[in-house]
Amino acid sequence: MCRWLAYSGSPIPLEELLVKRDRSLIDQSLHARQGATTTNGDGFGVGWYGDAETPWLYRSTHPAWNDRNLRELAAGISSRLFFAHIRASTGTAIQQTNTHPFRHGRWLWMHNGLIRGFPRLRRELLLAVDDSLFESIEGTTDSEAMFHLALTFGLESDPVAAVERTVGFVEETGRRQGIEHPVQMTVATTDGRTVWAFRYSSEGDSRSLYFSTRMDTLKALHPESTELAQLSDETRVVVSEPLGDLPGAWNEVPESHVGIVQPGADELRPFAPR
Amino acid sequence: MCRWLAYSGSPIPLEELLVKRDRSLIDQSLHARQGATTTNGDGFGVGWYGDAETPWLYRSTHPAWNDRNLRELAAGISSRLFFAHIRASTGTAIQQTNTHPFRHGRWLWMHNGLIRGFPRLRRELLLAVDDSLFESIEGTTDSEAMFHLALTFGLESDPVAAVERTVGFVEETGRRQGIEHPVQMTVATTDGRTVWAFRYSSEGDSRSLYFSTRMDTLKALHPESTELAQLSDETRVVVSEPLGDLPGAWNEVPESHVGIVQPGADELRPFAPR
């Protein structure tokens, strides 16, 4: 089981969420909590937006907790939108090209979960990837294949529909091969402005996904926090598991829903594979 | 908290103890058991004796559980005497030169535990290392420093006395600096023939250490086991935590003792710092 977080809002040093607080993402990677039985030591990745349209990546095959470069970068780099992902391999090789987030142009993608029976389905799924996208597949994970299917199905113009078609296609392909519940996922994707976060599984029993509470509400709840006071009202964090211990800070995304973090009011919509 | 095992006896592929069985050393590294709160993902090492007097080393900074080369070597290499160690850093850098076992000539050394206050004591301890040995110190761990102190104090001629002097010296140095309980250790060392395994801590509350039961007894207990039948009566395994689930297989080494695995009858002796 992987762990991830997506941050959008006032620029902060990455270390604020990755390293510093109790139950930070890196702390989570070291200490299994919430019933996860294995550690997340199979590499990690960070993707962040700076001045350019295209995000930058730092991805490593070492455990996040003992990577010194990660600590340096997390302290030295501030960003208004970043993704971080900590990997527990479900079987594919431990290599940089298999670590999340994946990037295509100005898009990022990361995934917690798996496509069941992926070794058997891989060929058929890859065949459905658009010819022009095929050569940018560099690794061997189910997650990267899903990303390229979503791009094929129009991620850049209508992200929710594209992911719905992707999941529908994977489920159909899987079921044809006798796999009962092909998809288990929480997925985050972004174009550098809006963040889409999906929670879905074929069996209706998806891994956890949380949105931070609206900043104005949170500030009202914790007027003493100078840290919160510095964050814009539009600041949001989406995580696979809650960070820190701030009461009232986290709201679970319901089954089969997609949350959309965007300028103006955020949205929560039902998600249904097509 | 690190984990280690020492094997001496009939030649077997390393994978028998490192990979294959339930609760193998690598399995232990991934799943925390016996109350250990963190994982052992900060590198590992294997030292084995082949045809030459000098043992060979394979040491890596990746987690043992996802290192493919380790699995290949563990399957491809058989040995009559090998050490394996899985590291959880107590603060020093994750680098090959800090992974156990350490080697000097035909000797190997590995350690679970720590010297408390080592950053403060390091200089003084290193100063006590014999000049001719100093340049072979390549890393920065307390464990490697102890090894070189033991070599300085005569490990190659009288191992038990040398380790007693080493521990005595570290305790004296530490206490002079106000450290109440300077030493916590289980240590294994070998010259390629005999294995010495020490259990000691200044506070008299040492980490666990187990010897496998005598093979003849174990075979009598489990006459059905074809695996045990293939092992010579002198075969022994020493481990920081029991491997597998064979009833009657493991005996705890008492506090402040050293066990000696050697041709002929093995020995268990009290251990006291000098």
Add this chain to the structure above:
Amino acid sequence: MCRWLAYSGSPIPLEELLVKRDRSLIDQSLHARQGATTTNGDGFGVGWYGDAETPWLYRSTHPAWNDRNLRELAAGISSRLFFAHIRASTGTAIQQTNTHPFRHGRWLWMHNGLIRGFPRLRRELLLAVDDSLFESIEGTTDSEAMFHLALTFGLESDPVAAVERTVGFVEETGRRQGIEHPVQMTVATTDGRTVWAFRYSSEGDSRSLYFSTRMDTLKALHPESTELAQLSDETRVVVSEPLGDLPGAWNEVPESHVGIVQPGADELRPFAPR
């Protein structure tokens, strides 16, 4: 430009050819010779046969010249048949799954050269790989794709014909896409008994390939060499560039030929894509 060697004959420690002599394979990787303009520092791999039918692999993304584990293994492991390969990437990622030799069952495969225009051809070439073999493709290189095409075309039953069909298929696919000279290769493959070594390029200007002289001839030339005296008359080495400086030791394989090292008389045959 990669470099490789294949050894078959009396069991020797790998280090004899990889490390020890002047102009050993590792020495070649560090010092560019014979007009190669870049270094071979993009990883390396060794595959060797031991007691089992299946060979073992050690593959790393570090430069061969500074990998300590490689030196240990090369000293500690002896083998009667081994492949070694030092990589200079032609663009694909530096990762273990992209390092040679590749393995399938008891077969090994390694390659120096490239498929020109591979990013464009990749999808079509992968589609031709047999469904049952597809899931064992773990990396993204042209070399691994060729290996799986060769397996698809019958490598395990008729290696020369299978490689001829593979090259023919790659050339046809490439030319359809407007690539004038799609294939540049020296390839070695083995089933653990026989070694096939191919030299071919679409443009008829292939990278170098050398066979060692028959041992009986070489011993007669150098009666003073105790090292040669220990090797069986059937011992052969195939290399991309000559090792060492022994006069009379190396014979260039002609363009468009395949050499076959086998029990009994070795063979040299013309090679023509089908």
Add this chain to the structure above:
Amino acid sequence: MCRWLAYSGSPIPLEELLVKRDRSLIDQSLHARQGATTTNGDGFGVGWYGDAETPWLYRSTHPAWNDRNLRELAAGISSRLFFAHIRASTGTAIQQTNTHPFRHGRWLWMHNGLIRGFPRLRRELLLAVDDSLFESIEGTTDSEAMFHLALTFGLESDPVAAVERTVGFVEETGRRQGIEHPVQMTVATTDGRTVWAFRYSSEGDSRSLYFSTRMDTLKALHPESTELAQLSDETRVVVSEPLGDLPGAWNEVPESHVGIVQPGADELRPFAPR
């Protein structure tokens, strides 16, 4: 032989000097020029100043030319003062703690060259390091030892005098042990404001060191360059070997001199060990 560069001036993306231009630092690492016989593939490091007083580090044991994270960071990070170093080991282990630049508080240090006979001198040199600095020595190189000696001898208050005393001390220690020419070095150090660059060797035949020409002169020479036009007049680059091919861009630092890049007029002074 290592290679390094120090940049001070208008903030630029690191990639401008590390990656982009012909004969960039990374290009130099791959292609041996100027008679260097080996490649620089034994790791690299970058230290840069951002908003904080303390610089950040990214250091890796992989070759710079194939490290994807380095390319991302070099594109994503801009800095007004940065050091970059590419290592060719003179014998010590390839590990992060042995890669330059080294950091202490707000200071950086990097070195090209060696202390001859260092394995023999190491103990005595380390003994002279101030007790409070000793525990921050993490690696095993001569370069890091020199840095800690310089800190001991007052680097933070009078850098030139401290380095003169360091070199004097190393020479005296070396000569007592029968080493004729103990020191060979070009060294750069900075406190985040001023850069000191030293060229010295005991034999008076030091490795090369170049300062970029004053920007106003360079702009006058190349009025067509929009790239130069963007750089402040105080911008300077110090390098072990010239980058790029701009005529008139580089001036060799004379033997036994130290160049000082600072606000206002830069300085060039004779350097003499004490």
